[in-house]
Amino acid sequence: MASADKLINTYVPEKDVFALHFLQSLSNLRTQNPLNSPDKSIDRVRKIKKAAYVSMARAAGGTSRLWSRALLRRAAKDDNKSVRFSRRKRKVTWKISSKRKRSNQRAPVVEEAAERLRNLVPGGGGMETSKLMEETAHYIKCLSMQVKVMQCLVDGLSPK
Amino acid sequence: MENELFMNAGASSHPPVITSPSSSSAMLNWVSMETQSVDPSLGCNLFWEKSTEQSIFHSALSSLVSSPTPSNSNFSGGVVGGENVMIRELIGKRGNIVDIYGTPASNGNVSGSCYATPMSSPTPGRMMVMKTTTPITEISGDPGFAERAARFSCFGSRSFNGRTNSPFPMNNEQPVATNEKMPRISSSPALKPLVSRVPTGESSGEFSRKRKAKSKQNSPSTVSPSKEIEEKEDSDPKRCKKSEENGDKTKSIDPYKDYIHVRARRGQATDSHSLAERVRREKISERMKLLQDLVPGCNKVTGKALMLDEIINYVQSLQRQVEFLSMKLSSVNTRLDFNMDAILSKDIFPSSNNLMHHQQVLQLDSSAETLLGDHHNNNLQLNPDISSNNIINPLETSETRSFISHLPTFAHFTDSISQYSTFSEDDLTSIIHMGFAQNRLHELNHGSSKQVPSHMKAEL
Numbered sequence: 001m002a003s004a005d006k007l008i009n010t011y012v013p014e015k016d017v018f019a020l021h022f023l024q025s026l027s028n029l030r031t032q033n034p035l036n037s038p039d040k041s042i043d044r045v046r047k048i049k050k051a052a053y054v055s056m057a058r059a060a061g062g063t064s065r066l067w068s069r070a071l072l073r074r075a076a077k078d079d080n081k082s083v084r085f086s087r088r089k090r091k092v093t094w095k096i097s098s099k100r101k102r103s104n105q106r107a108p109v110v111e112e113a114a115e116r117l118r119n120l121v122p123g124g125g126g127m128e129t130s131k132l133m134e135e136t137a138h139y140i141k142c143l144s145m146q147v148k149v150m151q152c153l154v155d156g157l158s159p160k
Numbered sequence: 161m162e163n164e165l166f167m168n169a170g171a172s173s174h175p176p177v178i179t180s181p182s183s184s185s186a187m188l189n190w191v192s193m194e195t196q197s198v199d200p201s202l203g204c205n206l207f208w209e210k211s212t213e214q215s216i217f218h219s220a221l222s223s224l225v226s227s228p229t230p231s232n233s234n235f236s237g238g239v240v241g242g243e244n245v246m247i248r249e250l251i252g253k254r255g256n257i258v259d260i261y262g263t264p265a266s267n268g269n270v271s272g273s274c275y276a277t278p279m280s281s282p283t284p285g286r287m288m289v290m291k292t293t294t295p296i297t298e299i300s301g302d303p304g305f306a307e308r309a310a311r312f313s314c315f316g317s318r319s320f321n322g323r324t325n326s327p328f329p330m331n332n333e334q335p336v337a338t339n340e341k342m343p344r345i346s347s348s349p350a351l352k353p354l355v356s357r358v359p360t361g362e363s364s365g366e367f368s369r370k371r372k373a374k375s376k377q378n379s380p381s382t383v384s385p386s387k388e389i390e391e392k393e394d395s396d397p398k399r400c401k402k403s404e405e406n407g408d409k410t411k412s413i414d415p416y417k418d419y420i421h422v423r424a425r426r427g428q429a430t431d432s433h434s435l436a437e438r439v440r441r442e443k444i445s446e447r448m449k450l451l452q453d454l455v456p457g458c459n460k461v462t463g464k465a466l467m468l469d470e471i472i473n474y475v476q477s478l479q480r481q482v483e484f485l486s487m488k489l490s491s492v493n494t495r496l497d498f499n500m501d502a503i504l505s506k507d508i509f510p511s512s513n514n515l516m517h518h519q520q521v522l523q524l525d526s527s528a529e530t531l532l533g534d535h536h537n538n539n540l541q542l543n544p545d546i547s548s549n550n551i552i553n554p555l556e557t558s559e560t561r562s563f564i565s566h567l568p569t570f571a572h573f574t575d576s577i578s579q580y581s582t583f584s585e586d587d588l589t590s591i592i593h594m595g596f597a598q599n600r601l602h603e604l605n606h607g608s609s610k611q612v613p614s615h616m617k618a619e620l
Contacts, residue, residue, distance in 0.1 A: 008450060026489075041490060048493075049486040110444060113468030120475045130440065133447035136471065140454050143478040150485040157492045 008134050012141040013059060018149045021055035050075060052146060060142040067135045068142075070123025 029051055033044075054075050057068035076082060114132055118124035121139050124132050422439055424430040448467055452458045455474045461467050 008447065010450070044490040044493070045483075045487045048490050049483055052482055052486050107441070107464070109465045110468065113465060113472065116472050117468070117475070120472060120479070130443040130447055133444065133451060136475065137447070137451050137454055140451070140471075140475060140478065143475070143482065147478060147481045147485065150482065150489065154485060154488050154492060157489070 008137070010134075010138050010141060012138065012145060015145060015149055018056060018059040018142075018145050019152075021059040022052060022146070022149055022153070025051035025055040050078075052150060056142055056146040059146075060138070065135070065138060066127060066131070067121055067123045067139050074122065 026048070029047055053071055057065075057071040057075075060068050063069045063072065110129065114129045117132060117136060118127070121132065121136050124135065127135060422435055424435060428434070428438075445464075448464060451471055452467060455471055458467060458470050461470055
């Protein structure tokens with residue numbers, strides 16, 4: 001569907017961008033915890049995971065994507081920080097899909113699956129179904145890229 | 161000009177005499193002549209009272225306009241004889257037509273020769289309307305003739321009736337989209353509701369308001385060439401237009417407005433809600449196709465529900481992978497000194513590294529998948545020979561103690577995934593010890609028997 005891609009922008013940067021962001025975040029983690037294992041491994045895992053997601057969101061387009069924006073906001077809220085949003089070119093209309101008058105007429109099969117998808121994709125709660133699917137496509141691309149990066153990192157780091 | 165055709169057909173008083181190449185002025189002439197009609201009732205009602213004439217006229221016109229630069233023979237062949245008969249009747253009834261046609265000397269286009277020889281071959285580059293005995297002024301060859309003629313037919317069918325002085329909407333002047341639409345004009349019944357709106361004296365400004373490309377408007381009366389006759393059915397933000405195009409749908413995104421223009425398909429409801437619904441459904445299906453390309457293994461699946469399930473599973477598996485890899489990374493971190501420079505200099509991201517190494521990790525991933533995917537089984541039927549072995553393989557070189565120290569991480573990891581049954585440490589160690597024995601065996605069979613259950617391996 002090359003033509004569809006032109007209308008729906010699902011551009012994802014190269015692997016290097018993701019790698020750079022992730023390594024930066026990891027090094028930040030390292031400097032934060034100079035001691036080797038001050039905390040339990042769970043926390044370490046969680047931190048790494050969070051660093052992975054945040055770096056992925058940054059690499060994927062910062063605050064120009066709905067899901068990355070929601071992800072960053074979520075992460076910043078946990079850290080009690082604030083996220084700086086870039087100025088949006090177009091106003092994002094938020095439609096609360098559950099309050100649609102004619103929601104019962106929208107294909108219930110699709111809507112039910114869309115609900116599940118909304119729980120998975122960050123920031124999906126406020127999106128309309130068609131927008132949700134756009135974001136899902138981009139999210140999938142970025143996730144797979146991040147997985148590749150992490151895999152390579154693990155490969156490189158693990159002993160031969 | 162086509163105006164002559166209508167003139168003659170409608171037996172309006174004045175010949176249109178079009179000198180100016182622009183169609184607008186031609187129309188103006190026509191209209192002015194309409195208003196100046198010596199005999200308001202001349203032919204107009206007469207002509208159109210005969211219902212059969214309409215259809216004949218339309219068909220004749222369509223055949224006419226379908227050949228923009230016809231030869232004389234075409235004309236004669238195209239025009240149904242009945243039309244000529246009608247016109248002859250009109251001429252007979254109104255004997256002064258010739259005089260009337262002769263009067264407008266202002267335009268200077270009228271030439272007696274034209275009248276004398278209505279069937280004479282058209283001058284080069286000009287179109288002649290051949291009515292047998294009707295006086296015809298020269299018709300300038302006009303590429304827009306067909307369109308204008310067609311438009312005339314649309315509006316003529318109704319507007320002629322007792323509306324000789326009706327202000328003719330100027331919209332028709334502009335060349336309609338393409339000639340290919342002309343044949344459809346003959347479907348007059350479809351046009352009637354359209355046309356009925358015309359004589360209501362809607363200002364052309366109203367039409368122009370609906371034009372999407374406002375920049376193309378040269379004058380208030382002009383019509384964007386890409387638009388056809390619009391039907392104002394609803395004043396929704398979504399401009400919907402009924403068109404005679406069969407099953408055709410166009411959707412264009414307006415750079416000036418945020419409206420999406422949609423055409424109602426033939427035979428479908430033109431309710432604004434249903435149209436919006438249809439647009440929405442098509443958007444969703446288009447995006448579903450996009451997603452289908454992204455998610456591997458979705459080509460066989462048909463149907464929205466299954467596709468969406470597949471997509472959801474894929475997203476979930478990707479997220480699980482991230483989690484697992486982060487866990488792995490943390491374990492790697494504990495064992496090694498995390499040295500940024502070392503990593504960066506290590507060229508970690510080559511296209512192909514140690515093949516064996518990759519395979520090892522491959523197996524690890526597969527083991528992870530089996531671990532994760534097997535949450536249904538509570539009794540740890542995890543292909544212990546392969547999986548546990550593979551858990552060990554990459555870490556085999558390290559001390560077993562360090563490995564066992566990682567068992568808690570594994571357990572923790574599995575704990576964090578609520579849906580999976582928690583593996584007790586004892587179970588894991590037992591598996592691992594089981595796998596130890598078969599270590600050597602499976603080391604050899606690294607790449608051969610590896611099945612690739614998940615996409616992750618495919619990527620590597």
